[in-house]
Amino acid sequence: MIDTKKTLTSYSLDDAKALMQELGQPAFRAEQLFSWIHKGATVDEMTNLPKDLREKLKLIPFGGVEIITRLTSKKDGTVKYLYKLEDGNIIEGVLMQYSYGRTICISTQVGCNMGCAFCASTLEGCVRNLTPGEMLYEILSVERELQKEDKQDRAITNVVLMGSGEPLDNYDNTIAFLKLVSHPKGINISPRNISLSTCGIPSKIIRLIEEAPHVTLSISLHAPFNNMRSELMPINRVYPLNDVLEAAKLYAEKTGRRVIFEYALISGVNDTKECATQLSRITRGINCHVNLIPLNTVKERNLIGATRKKANEFLVMLKNLGVSATIRREMGSDIEGACGQLRRRVIKEGEFLD
Numbered sequence: 001m002i003d004t005k006k007t008l009t010s011y012s013l014d015d016a017k018a019l020m021q022e023l024g025q026p027a028f029r030a031e032q033l034f035s036w037i038h039k040g041a042t043v044d045e046m047t048n049l050p051k052d053l054r055e056k057l058k059l060i061p062f063g064g065v066e067i068i069t070r071l072t073s074k075k076d077g078t079v080k081y082l083y084k085l086e087d088g089n090i091i092e093g094v095l096m097q098y099s100y101g102r103t104i105c106i107s108t109q110v111g112c113n114m115g116c117a118f119c120a121s122t123l124e125g126c127v128r129n130l131t132p133g134e135m136l137y138e139i140l141s142v143e144r145e146l147q148k149e150d151k152q153d154r155a156i157t158n159v160v161l162m163g164s165g166e167p168l169d170n171y172d173n174t175i176a177f178l179k180l181v182s183h184p185k186g187i188n189i190s191p192r193n194i195s196l197s198t199c200g201i202p203s204k205i206i207r208l209i210e211e212a213p214h215v216t217l218s219i220s221l222h223a224p225f226n227n228m229r230s231e232l233m234p235i236n237r238v239y240p241l242n243d244v245l246e247a248a249k250l251y252a253e254k255t256g257r258r259v260i261f262e263y264a265l266i267s268g269v270n271d272t273k274e275c276a277t278q279l280s281r282i283t284r285g286i287n288c289h290v291n292l293i294p295l296n297t298v299k300e301r302n303l304i305g306a307t308r309k310k311a312n313e314f315l316v317m318l319k320n321l322g323v324s325a326t327i328r329r330e331m332g333s334d335i336e337g338a339c340g341q342l343r344r345r346v347i348k349e350g351e352f353l354d
Helices: 013-022 028-037 051-057 132-150 167-181 202-211 226-232 241-255 273-283 308-320 341-349
Strands: 065-072 079-085 090-098 101-106 109-111 126-129 156-161 194-198 216-220 259-265 288-294 325-327
Touching (some): 065 132, 090 132, 126 167, 132 156, 156 167, 167 194, 216 241, 241 273, 259 308, 288 308, 308 325
Parallel strands (some): 156 194, 194 216, 259 288
Antiparallel strands (some): 065 079, 079 090, 090 101, 109 126
């Protein structure tokens, strides 16, 4: 009996093989189906599948996404995408251009439950988790557009799970997505070109050691003191800083991969000399790098990002203390680049943008 709970876009190759067997189809149809899915195709576009098979496939929920809005930064070419899901929910993604290729930032949930003080995506809480296929189609829908423009086999080279949502709060679907996006018969993006950003759930970080050891683990640190971090990130009250740091150290040691600590600089809050000194203390002994982020000002939160001058001063302090650190390039500030801003405005205004 066909499983109508799982969306077609979330099917692994093994799922596709089992489905074809159940439908009495030859085994090679499974790879055809899997290949079409990973081209971002709809069922009607799967033209080398028999029409009767396509009709049966339409009985399975598809689980795709539709691009409904694109905003392009005049400053740096960053593109903000607004996607519509099949249930009417909307999510965001961001495409960034670097010297080494294009990176797409995707969401893992509709909204977020983490409540971080500097983030707009959490203001309405978490509506639901995204399926593996919805995460995949955030990439594939953009990939299809870019391939038409570029006329090349691969347009997107890197993926970051850094949009709306906490990936480790949607753990099983996130792991399934990672297997799909890196499958050699799919879009085949190397796990080493994938970054997963988390607020820090220690037990799930430890599980990643076995289930996703090749991705780059990025941990949203944002404050070096427990009290300060709890104010900025309520999850710290459940998973204190020391527990997160221990899990990060273990991940780095077991996988041999350097952990990235994300640190959004907020003017007058976490950009002081005391913060720099403490940050150097707590990261000592961990194979890590600190990624300083001049915060995109989030008016909904009344927080102001540190100036580029202040960010440079903080960077110098860290380097003098022996900390490996850089300042992330600020991108998309003129297109509501911060997580959740565009989605929230569209929901509030009740209409989509062209």
